[in-house]
Each structure stands twice: as structure tokens, then as C-alpha cells.
Amino acid sequence: MYSKIISCGVLGIDGHIVEIETDISNGLPGFDIVGLGDTAIREARERVRAAVKNSGFDFPLRKITMNMAPANIRKEGSSFDLAIALGILASTGNISKSAVEKSMFIGELSLDGEIKAVKGVLPMAICANQNGIRYLFLPEANAREASVVKGLHIIPVKDLKETAAIINGESEAKCFEAVEEENQPDYSDDVDFADVKGQENVKRALEVAASGGHNCLMLGSPGCGKTMLARRLPTILPSMTFEEALEVTKIHSIAGILPRGVSLVNTRPFRCPHHTISDTGLVGGGSIPRPGEISLAHYGVLFLDEFPEFSKKALESLRQPLEDGVITISRVNASLTYPARTTLICAANPCRCGHFLDKPGKCTCTPRQIQQYLSKLSGPLLDRVDICVEVTPVKYQQLESDQPVETSAVIRERVERTRKIQLDRYKGMHIYSNSQLQPAMFSKFCRLDKKCRSILRDVFDRLGMSARAHSRILKVARTIADMDMSEEIRPVHLTEAIQYRSLDRRAWNM
Amino acid sequence: MKSNVKYWIWLNSLVKVTPRVKYQLLKYFGDPVLVWEADEAELRASGLCTRRTVGHLTDKTARGHAERAFESLKRCDADVITIYDSSYPELLKHIDDPPLALYCRGRLENDSVYIAVVGSRRATWYGLDMAKRLSREMAKHGVTIVSGMARGVDSHAHRGALESGCRTVAVLGCGIDTVYPPENRGLMDEIIKHGAVISEFLPGTEPARYNFPARNRIISGISLGVTVVEAGEKSGSLITADYALEQGREVFAVPGNINSYNSTGTNKLIREGAKIVTGVGDILDELKIGHNSQKSYNDVKKTELMKLSRDEKTIAQRLLNGPVHLDVISRECGMSVQMTSSILLMLELSGFVEQLPGNYYKLVE
Numbered sequence: 001m002y003s004k005i006i007s008c009g010v011l012g013i014d015g016h017i018v019e020i021e022t023d024i025s026n027g028l029p030g031f032d033i034v035g036l037g038d039t040a041i042r043e044a045r046e047r048v049r050a051a052v053k054n055s056g057f058d059f060p061l062r063k064i065t066m067n068m069a070p071a072n073i074r075k076e077g078s079s080f081d082l083a084i085a086l087g088i089l090a091s092t093g094n095i096s097k098s099a100v101e102k103s104m105f106i107g108e109l110s111l112d113g114e115i116k117a118v119k120g121v122l123p124m125a126i127c128a129n130q131n132g133i134r135y136l137f138l139p140e141a142n143a144r145e146a147s148v149v150k151g152l153h154i155i156p157v158k159d160l161k162e163t164a165a166i167i168n169g170e171s172e173a174k175c176f177e178a179v180e181e182e183n184q185p186d187y188s189d190d191v192d193f194a195d196v197k198g199q200e201n202v203k204r205a206l207e208v209a210a211s212g213g214h215n216c217l218m219l220g221s222p223g224c225g226k227t228m229l230a231r232r233l234p235t236i237l238p239s240m241t242f243e244e245a246l247e248v249t250k251i252h253s254i255a256g257i258l259p260r261g262v263s264l265v266n267t268r269p270f271r272c273p274h275h276t277i278s279d280t281g282l283v284g285g286g287s288i289p290r291p292g293e294i295s296l297a298h299y300g301v302l303f304l305d306e307f308p309e310f311s312k313k314a315l316e317s318l319r320q321p322l323e324d325g326v327i328t329i330s331r332v333n334a335s336l337t338y339p340a341r342t343t344l345i346c347a348a349n350p351c352r353c354g355h356f357l358d359k360p361g362k363c364t365c366t367p368r369q370i371q372q373y374l375s376k377l378s379g380p381l382l383d384r385v386d387i388c389v390e391v392t393p394v395k396y397q398q399l400e401s402d403q404p405v406e407t408s409a410v411i412r413e414r415v416e417r418t419r420k421i422q423l424d425r426y427k428g429m430h431i432y433s434n435s436q437l438q439p440a441m442f443s444k445f446c447r448l449d450k451k452c453r454s455i456l457r458d459v460f461d462r463l464g465m466s467a468r469a470h471s472r473i474l475k476v477a478r479t480i481a482d483m484d485m486s487e488e489i490r491p492v493h494l495t496e497a498i499q500y501r502s503l504d505r506r507a508w509n510m
Numbered sequence: 511m512k513s514n515v516k517y518w519i520w521l522n523s524l525v526k527v528t529p530r531v532k533y534q535l536l537k538y539f540g541d542p543v544l545v546w547e548a549d550e551a552e553l554r555a556s557g558l559c560t561r562r563t564v565g566h567l568t569d570k571t572a573r574g575h576a577e578r579a580f581e582s583l584k585r586c587d588a589d590v591i592t593i594y595d596s597s598y599p600e601l602l603k604h605i606d607d608p609p610l611a612l613y614c615r616g617r618l619e620n621d622s623v624y625i626a627v628v629g630s631r632r633a634t635w636y637g638l639d640m641a642k643r644l645s646r647e648m649a650k651h652g653v654t655i656v657s658g659m660a661r662g663v664d665s666h667a668h669r670g671a672l673e674s675g676c677r678t679v680a681v682l683g684c685g686i687d688t689v690y691p692p693e694n695r696g697l698m699d700e701i702i703k704h705g706a707v708i709s710e711f712l713p714g715t716e717p718a719r720y721n722f723p724a725r726n727r728i729i730s731g732i733s734l735g736v737t738v739v740e741a742g743e744k745s746g747s748l749i750t751a752d753y754a755l756e757q758g759r760e761v762f763a764v765p766g767n768i769n770s771y772n773s774t775g776t777n778k779l780i781r782e783g784a785k786i787v788t789g790v791g792d793i794l795d796e797l798k799i800g801h802n803s804q805k806s807y808n809d810v811k812k813t814e815l816m817k818l819s820r821d822e823k824t825i826a827q828r829l830l831n832g833p834v835h836l837d838v839i840s841r842e843c844g845m846s847v848q849m850t851s852s853i854l855l856m857l858e859l860s861g862f863v864e865q866l867p868g869n870y871y872k873l874v875e
Contacts, residue, residue, distance in 0.1 A: 200837045200847045201869060220868075350867070357868030367661070367693040392835060392868045458859045480848070495852035502865070 001025075003090035003097050006104045006133065007083035008124035009075045012336040013250045013291070015120070015127030017104075019069040020080065022087035027063035033084070035068030038076040038288065047078075047109050048085045055113035055160040060092050074334060076288050079118035082107035082137070085160055086167075095167045103135040104128045105163075106142070113160035117141035119256035122249050125149040135173075137163060143176040144263045145253060148246065190267070193232050194407040198394040202229055205389040205500060207411055210236045211418040212479030213433035215322070215344040215384055217307070217377075217503070220391030221354045226347035227272075229391070230303045233345060234268040235408035237300070238416040244299050247339060251291050251298055269300035275309035279317040284338050285329045294321050295338040307346040308376045318344070322384050346385065348377055357390050377503070386435060386472045388503040418482045434479045439471055446474040452494045459498050469504040473497045517542035518592050519583075520576035522611040523712050526566050529607035529724075534558050535567075536593070536610055546573075575712070582713040586687045589614045591708075596620055605731040605757045609710035612728075613686050616706035622654040623799065624679065626729045626754075627670075628747040629663025629739035634772050635833050635872060637740030638666045640764050643875045644737060645670030645678075647790040651801045654679055654705065656733050658725060659698065661691050663739045663747075672700050679732070682709040683725035684717035726750040727757075734797050735760035737787060741775030748775050751784070760796055762787045818862070821845070825853055826862060826873065833872040 005020045031045045052059045066087060068075055083105040089095045106124055107115040117139045125146035128136050135153045138146060143156040154176040157163045165171040193203060202218065202225075209216040210233060218226045240248065249265045252258045258265070273282065273293045284292030294302055304310060321327040325341040350356040351370040355363040365373070422433050425445070431437065437445060448456065456473070459465055465473075474489075477497035481489045521532055521542040538556045539545045545567065548556075553564045566572075583590065591598050591612045597620050602608050612618075627645050629637055641663040645655045648671075655671040657664040659680035671678035680701050682690070686709045689695045701707055710728065711721060726749050730736050736754040738761070741747040751761045763784040766773020780786050785796055794801045815826050824843050828834060840850040854871055857863040864874050 198837060200840060201851065204847045366691065368691075371693075390867070390869045392870075455856075455859065459855075462859060491856075492849065492852045495855040496848045499851045499855055502869075 001091045001093070003087055005083045005087045005090060005100055007080050008104055008106060008127055009073070009077075009080075010120040010123050010254055011073065011334065012289075013123055013247070013254060013338060015123040015125075016073070017127065017131050018075060018080065018083075020083045020087045021067045021069060022084075022091045023065045024060055024088070024091045025063050025065070029061045029063065031064045031066075033066045033068065035066075035071040036074045037068060037080075038074065040078045041068075041075060041080060044078065044081050044084055044109075047081055047111060048088065050111040051081070051109040051113040051160050052085055052088060054111060055164070057089060057094055057164075058092070060088065064088065064091075077118065077120075078108035079106050079120070079124075081109040082115060082160070082163070085109060086163070089164055095164050099167045099169070102133060103137060103167075104133045106136070106138045107157070108139070109160060115139045115157055115159055115163070120254040121145045122148065122246075122253040122258075125152060125154070126246075126250070128152060137166075141260065144261060145249075145258060147176055148249065148263050190235060191228075191232050192235060192408045193411055194405045196225065196229060196232065197399050197401065197405065199225060199229065199391065202389050202391050203406075203411075205387055206233055207236065207415065208476060208479055208483065208496075208500070209233070209343065209345070209387050210411075210415045211483050212386075212422070212476065213343055213435040214386035214476060214479065215346075215435070216387040216389065217346045217348065217385045218389055218391050219348055219350045219357065219503075221356075221358050221393060222349060224391045224393040226391050227303075227305055230272075230301070230305075230345045230347060231270060232408065233301050233303075233343070234270045236411040236415050237268050237343070238412065238419050240266060240268060240299055248299050251295050251338065255291050255296060257296070269297050270303065271297040271300065272303040272305060275304070275306045277310070277314060279311070279314040282314045283317045283321055283327050283329075283340070285331075287331070289329045289331060289334070289336045291338045292327070294318060294340045294342055295327060297342040298339045299341060300343070302342045302344050304344070304346045307348040308373065319384065344384065350374070350390070357392055374503075383468055386476050387500040389500060390502060414483065417485075418479070421482045421485070434475050434482065437475050437478065442471070442474055446478050446489060448474075448489055448494070451491050452489060455491055455494055456498075463498075464504075465498075465501060466504045469501045473501060476500055514541065514543045515590050515592075516573075516576050516580050517546050518590060518611045519579050519712070520573055521545055522609065522710065523575060523579060524566055524572065527563055529609060529710075531558055531563060532610055533593075533606075533608060542610070579712045579714075582687060583613060586615065586713060588686055588713070591618060599624065599732045601734070602728065602731045605727070607727065608731065609728060612708045612710055613713070614706050614708045615686050616702040616704075618679070618706045618708065619654075619677070622677065622679075623652065623797075624656045624733040625653045625793065625797070626656040626733040626736040626750065627663070627667035627739060628657055628726075628729065628736065628750050629667075630741050630745050630747065630772055630775075631660050631662040631664070632742075632772075633662040633666075633740045634770065635866065635870075636766065636770075637663050637764075637772060639872075639875045641666040641739045642670035642673070644739070644764070644787070644790055644793070646674045646875075648793065649674040649676035649678070651790075651794055651799055652676075653794075653799065656681060656729055658683065658722075658729055659690075659694055659701070659707070661694075665694060665697060667739070668697060668701055672697075672704055675704075677705040679705050680707045681725055681728045681732070682707060682711070682717075683721040685709060685711050685713040685715040687713040688715070688717065690717040722746055723749050727753045730754035730759050731757055733759060735762055735793065737762040737764070737793060738776050738779055738784070739764045740766060740772045741779075742772055743774045743778075745775045748779070751779055760785060762793050762796070814862075818857075821849075821853055822857055822862075825850065826857060829863060829871060829873045833866055833870040836869040836871065839871065 001024050003022045007018045008015045009018045090097050121142040129149050129152045137155050140156040146154050155173050156176050166173045245264050245266045271293045282292050321340040327340045328337045351365040351373050353364045477489045477494045480493040553559045597618050645667040655678045657667040668678050684690050730750050730753040738747045754761050761784040763776040763779040764787045840847045863871050
């Protein structure tokens with residue numbers, strides 16, 4: 001007796017249909033699952049056997065062969081349990097074969113037949129919708145996550161018995177009704193730029209970073225507010241479009257970090273991995289590839305605190321994804337691509353003791369130690385950082401002052417306006433922000449007048465800038481001009497951009 | 511080089527015999543060769559040596575050290591200047607315990623007027639600026655600046671002198687083939703080119719802390735006067751000042767903010783009678799070195815500032831009292847941060863201000 005149940009697997013960030021075929025024939029009792037399943041799938045046999053029995057059905061003592069088609073793609077995880085169990089029930093005639101044709105089943109079984117939550121439901125639901133599936137049976141806890149997909153009947157189920165009853169029409173299916181949620185980011189319990197007193201120049205730098213999608217490095221002594229500032233950067237980034245939110249949710253769904261009761265991640269993610277993270281943790285990978293922090297920070301902010309403490313290998317691995325916005329992980333059996341368009345914010349102490357930027361005399365490092373520490377910073381990754389800003393501790397008077405400070409909402413409005421200018425300008429060019437400008441485009445978008453050129457020449461001569469600073473300065477100057485809604489780059493824009501390259505200055509290297 | 515130079519090196523290198531005793535021995539015997547050849551009885555007869563000193567002086571293995579030192583001096587192209595040489599600094603000859611010989615890279619000139627500028631190694635911007643400015647202006651009046659090439663004030667004193675294209679002398683507390691602190695390699699090369707680096711220690715001597723007081727006695731001994739720019743409570747420059755008083759040199763001190771730990775030492779010196787320095791004239795007048803009277807420093811600056819545009823002037827004036835943070839400038843001048851930072855860059859390009867680490871700005875000296 002043959003039956004076919006539809007389930008779904010995930011590759012990269014996209015779901016793909018997996019057909020679970022079951023054949024029960026006479027022969028020595030046995031239970032085999034073929035089709036490149038991983039250990040979790042091999043172990044599903046035991047879970048399914050117990051779950052079927054404990055749900056009041058007979059487990060057939062015959063030869064059971066299962067195939068997961070397409071058989072040449074690796075499948076992993078426990079989300080196929082429900083489909084496997086139903087395959088057996090369909091083959092033994094406990095449920096009607098025709099009733100499951102237009103349905104997809106996702107869920108992990110426990111031994112008593114209960115259905116438990118799984119990871120990656122959103123990409124599966126999207127896949128179901130694209131493939132003309134009408135009913136999606138899934139664990140109750142995952143219902144809200146899938147409800148983002150419109151045009152699909154979502155049926156949350158508690159256990160195997162209930163599922164069988166629904167399929168057989170013995171009990172009524174309760175479709176999950178998505179509570180209409182505004183696709184508006186919720187900043188209520190969140191951090192806000194208004195919390196930060198003083199630090200005007202850093203705030204300005206972060207606004208520039210947000211406006212042009214520039215990566216940013218903050219240097220400052222411990223406790224001067226680097227982390228506090230970085231944490232607030234997502235609040236001034238433009239709100240995500242539905243498509244962006246969907247993509248982010250997909251990644252978070254696969255990684256299983258979606259908070260309970262959240263259907264759509266609509267605030268930009270902020271990821272701050274600890275500096276002991278491995279390169280795999282940062283960019284993704286592993287024998288069963290998983291998205292890394294840089295993908296989890298897709299459309300958001302990846303914050304690397306204590307930047308020089310990260311392993312060299314981990315930092316090097318960031319280079320390509322930062323440039324391309326995607327990370328491709330190739331393994332023997334598959335090559336996966338995860339999106340990774342993120343704004344990188346790094347924070348570092350300026351020297352070993354951390355006080356070099358405070359008043360002189362406070363730092364106990366020798367100039368040589370400072371130089372060594374900085375040379376660790378100015379490695380190749382700094383090629384990816386457009387803005388470098390020095391953070392100094394705030395004075396107590398500033399903490400107390402009740403001078404009005406701009407809120408994130410006000411800044412965000414400006415950022416959105418600037419982003420729109422860029423989107424319009426780069427329409428059809430496959431770039432979205434000034435940070436992605438290629439050197440070939442400089443002559444078109446970053447043209448400098450005579451005055452600007454002479455300033456730039458002066459700067460290179462007198463301040464000892466390195467050559468790599470040149471393109472960074474132009475990009476940032478373009479952003480600042482956009483913030484000013486100015487068509488051309490004026491000297492005031494250029495000079496501000498130059499001030500964000502303090503790390504390139506000779507004075508710094510002493 | 512003289513034929514008996516190895517004997518000079520030998521006698522000079524006996525660290526266990528005090529410089530004073532060595533100097534008296536030299537005066538008694540007249541020549542290091544004779545000290546070398548003297549037997550125990552003769553040394554005793556001089557009445558200058560204890561039994562232990564005699565032991566050191568008759569320990570002939572020390573001669574091997576002198577041979578090796580002689581070779582390494584040749585390698586680093588250094589001269590040996592003995593106390594009998596004409597290029598030996600005149601003033602230094604007259605202290606109680608002059609070094610018998612100085613190892614010297616570069617050139618010492620006998621007719622120079624030396625003034626020492628010393629101070630804290632961990633100085634504030636104020637101290638660094640003052641060191642540079644005083645040295646530069648004194649150097650312009652023909653003074654050769656002497657200092658110790660240490661971090662902080664010392665290095666800036668040398669730099670100031672070099673900036674005005676004048677000679678400067680660094681006295682080291684280690685061998686002259688050692689660059690200490692290491693980041694001063696470039697500076698040391700400059701000093702050798704435009705002056706001299708001298709030391710009484712054999713090449714290869716590590717910069718050990720007990721060598722520095724001995725070095726300080728040479729700094730003050732060489733000079734007409736010692737200017738202490740910035741010194742904390744226990745700064746080594748106070749030792750230099752003590753030597754200066756012992757040796758009958760003038761002591762000058764640059765006053766500082768009474769709240770500043772870095773100026774406790776200098777302010778104490780002033781209270782105890784050191785001459786206060788409010789400008790280079792104070793030093794030059796006291797030492798009777800001719801100079802044309804100068805307008806006060808801030809007057810000069812103010813006239814320069816007149817040439818700037820209005821916004822530039824507002825910002826530059828805010829910096830007259832020392833380094834200020836970008837945020838503070840912006841707030842107090844009522845300009846946006848981005849505007850302020852642009853103007854500051856323009857001022858920097860035209861040479862008016864200087865950016866310090868941590869977004870602080872100060873006027874260029």
C-alpha cells in the first residue's frame with residue numbers, strides 16, 4: 001500500500017517541497033527511511049513508532065519503506081516527524097489518502113504523539129503558498145509565524161490524534177486567524193537616541209553612517225558609551241519594508257531565534273556577538289550550514305564590541321560578505337547562500353589600557369604599545385570601514401543637563417529622506433546606498449569642484465592621509481551632501497567627511 | 511684618537527668607583543695610564559682609595575671590557591671626549607664629579623651656551639607645548655638646548671630646538687648605541703645630525719633607573735641654567751634641579767595650574783625660590799643673553815587671529831586657553847558639530863590648530 005504526504009525542507013533561506021512516500025509491503029518487519037536524511041531523521045523512526053502507538057493506532061508489523069523525494073537533496077531536522085507518521089497512517093488506511101493531497105505537514109513528534117514547535121516555519125509556509133498548497137498543518141506554537149503568508153489556511157494542531165481526526169473529517173479544523181498587525185516597528189520599550197546625553201559628534205557620525213549605510217568604527221575608553229550608542233543605531237535606520245521584514249524573519253526563523261508570539265520581525269536586528277565567536281559563528285556554516293551572525297544582522301546592525309579581540313580568522317571571513325551583501329557557504333553536498341546586507345559597527349579601545357583618548361597622562365601605555373594596538377586595528381578590515389569616530393567620556397554636567405536632545409524618530413525621518421534620495425539616484429544600478437558606490441562611479445556621482453579638490457590635495461599633503469582614505473572620503477562626502485539635500489559636494493561636506501578618517505592620520509600614528 | 515684612549519675608557523667605566531674619586535685620582539696621577547700602572551702601594555699612598563677601591567682599580571680583567579667598548583664605540587662612529595679635550599664642555603669641568611670622558615655621537619661645540627629644558631615624562635599638552643615653545647625661542651637666540659631625550663617634555667624640548675634649525679644636545683642614561691625610549695629613534699638620528707648625543711656610560715649599558723640621576727648631573731652640569739617645564743611631586747627633573755643648585759646653576763620653573771598634579775613639582779620649585787618663567791625673556795634676561803624684547807605670547811596669537819573669518823575667529827578664540835573637545839566648541843560657539851568640525855579642519859590646514867587624540871583641538875604653538 002502506497003501513500004504520499006507533502007512536507008517541506010529548508011535549503012539556505014528557502015523552503016522546498018519534500019514528498020514523503022510510504023510503501024508497506026509483506027516481508028520481514030522493518031522500518032527504513034531513504035532519501036539522504038540526517039541523524040534526526042533516522043531517529044524519527046523511533047519517535048514515530050511510539051507516537052503512532054500512543055495515539056491509539058496500530059503500528060504495522062510489516063516491511064515499511066519510506067522515501068523522501070527529491071532523494072538527492074540532504075534533509076535535516078525533526079520537522080518531518082508528523083509527515084512520516086501520517087504516511088504510515090495513510091498507508092494503513094487510518095486516514096484518507098485523498099484528503100491529504102493539498103496539504104502540507106510540519107512538526108516534530110514526541111513519544112506520546114504531541115506535536116512540538118520546529119524551526120524555519122516561515123520559509124516553509126512561503127514555499128507551500130508558492131506551490132499551491134491549501135492547508136498547512138503545523139505546531140500551535142508556530143502558527144503565528146506562518147500567518148504572515150496570505151492565502152494559505154493555517155491549521156495549528158496539538159497532537160497526532162487530533163490531526164488524524166481533522167483529516168478524516170471527524171473533528172472540525174480551526175483555521176488560525178492572523179491578528180492583523182500593523183507592519184510598524186515597535187520602538188516603545190526600546191532604546192532611543194534621546195537617552196544619550198552629549199556625544200554630539202558621535203551621534204552625528206552615526207547619523208551619517210545610517211544615512212549612507214556606511215560601516216563605522218568607534219574608538220574610545222571603556223565606559224564612554226560606545227555600546228550604548230551602537231545599540232541605538234537600529235532605531236534611526238529607516239523602517240523595513242514588508243519584503244525586507246519577511247526576509248529577516250525567514251533567516252531568524254531558520255536559526256530558531258524568533259521570539260514566541262512574533263509573526264514578523266519588524267524592527268531592524270541588532271546583533272552583538274561576543275568576541276570569542278568563531279568564523280563559522282560569524283559568517284555561518286558548519287557541517288549542517290546555519291546562518292551566522294552577519295546573516296542574522298541582515299538589514300540591521302552587526303556590532304563587534306572589543307573589535308581587536310576578535311580572532312583574525314573571524315574578521316577576515318567578514319570581508320567578502322560585507323562587500324557582496326551575501327555569504328555563500330559551499331559544502332560537499334550543497335552550496336547555500338544567505339543574505340548578509342548589514343551595517344557593521346565596531347568598537348575598540350584606543351590602546352591596551354583604554355585611556356589614550358582621554359586627557360594625556362591618564363594612559364599608562366607606552367607609545368610603542370599604542371602603536372602595536374592600533375596596527376591590529378588598521379588591518380585589512382579597516383578597508384571596509386568608512387567612518388572612524390573617537391568617543392570621549394561625557395562630563396557629569398552633560399549627564400545632568402536637560403538640554404533638549406533629538407529623539408530617534410526625528411533623526412530617522414531625516415535618514416529616510418536621505419536614503420530615498422540615494423534610492424532614486426541609483427535606480428536600476430543594483431546599488432542602494434552611497435556605501436556601495438564603486439570607484440568607477442565616483443566621476444559621475446562624487447565630482448569635486450576646484451575648491452574641494454585643492455582641499456583634498458592639502459589634506460593628503462599636510463595630514464598624511466593614506467591612499468585608501470580617498471574613496472572612503474568621497475563616499476561619505478556624498479552622503480553628507482545628500483543629507484544636506486545638495487546636488488554637488490561642497491567644501492563643508494568634504495571637510496566633515498575628512499574628519500571621519502582620523503585613523504588614517506599621521507598624527508595618530510605619532 | 512689618542513693612544514691612551516683605552517685607559518680613559520677603562521677608568522671611566524669603573525662603575526664601582528664614584529666619579530668624584532675617579533676625578534681626584536686623575537688629578538693626582540695626571541693621566542689614566544699612570545692610574546692603570548700604579549700598584550697597590552702607590553694607590554694607597556694617594557690617600558684617595560679605600561681597600562675596596564684599590565681592589566677595583568687593580569682588577570686587570572676590566573681592561574678587557576675597555577677593549578670591547580672601544581671596538582663598539584668605533585662601530586657606532588662615536589667620539590671619546592676626555593676632560594682634557596678642548597671640546598669637553600667648559601662648565602662641566604668645574605663640577606665636583608665630572609665624568610672623565612663623554613662618549614659622543616654628533617658634534618659638541620665648545621663655545622655653545624647650554625640651557626637645559628627638562629620635565630615630566632607623562633606631561634600634559636600644556637607641558638609639551640611649553641617645552642617646545644621655550645626651546646624653539648631660546649634656540650633662536652643661539653642657545654643650545656640640553657635635555658635627556660626621555661618621553662614627554664624632554665623629547666619636545668629637542669624637537670622645539672630642531673624645528674628652529676638649531677643645535678641641541680641629548681644626554682642619555684644608557685649607552686649611546688641604545689635608543690631609549692624606542693619610539694625616539696628618528697628623533698635621535700636628527701639630534702646626532704644637528705647636535706650631539708652624549709653619555710658617560712659604555713655602549714651596551716641598559717637604561718637602568720639608577721643611571722638616570724647620574725645622567726641628570728651632567729644635564730645640569732653642562733648648562734648655565736635648568737628650566738623645569740612640568741614636574742610632578744617626585745619627578746626626576748626635580749633631581750636635576752637639585753643638582754643644578756648644588757652646582758650653582760640657575761633654576762627656572764614654568765608655573766602651572768595649582769590643581770594640576772603635573773605642576774606640583776614646578777610650583778614647589780617656584781615657592782622655594784626658583785625663577786618663574788612666563789616667557790623666554792625671563793630666562794634669557796637672567797642669564798644675560800641678549801634678545802629683543804617680545805610681545806606676550808597671547809598678544810602675538812591675537813594679532814594672528816585677526817586675519818581669520820568670523821566663524822574661524824570665534825572657534826580659534828575658544829581655544830586660547832588650551833585644548834577643548836569638539837562637542838564643547840560646538841556647543842559654546844553655537845554651531846552644529848558638522849560645521850564646527852569642518853571649520854576646524856580648515857583651520858588645521860592653514861596651520862592654526864592641531865587635532866589631538868580624542869577629538870580635542872588646540873592652537874598650534
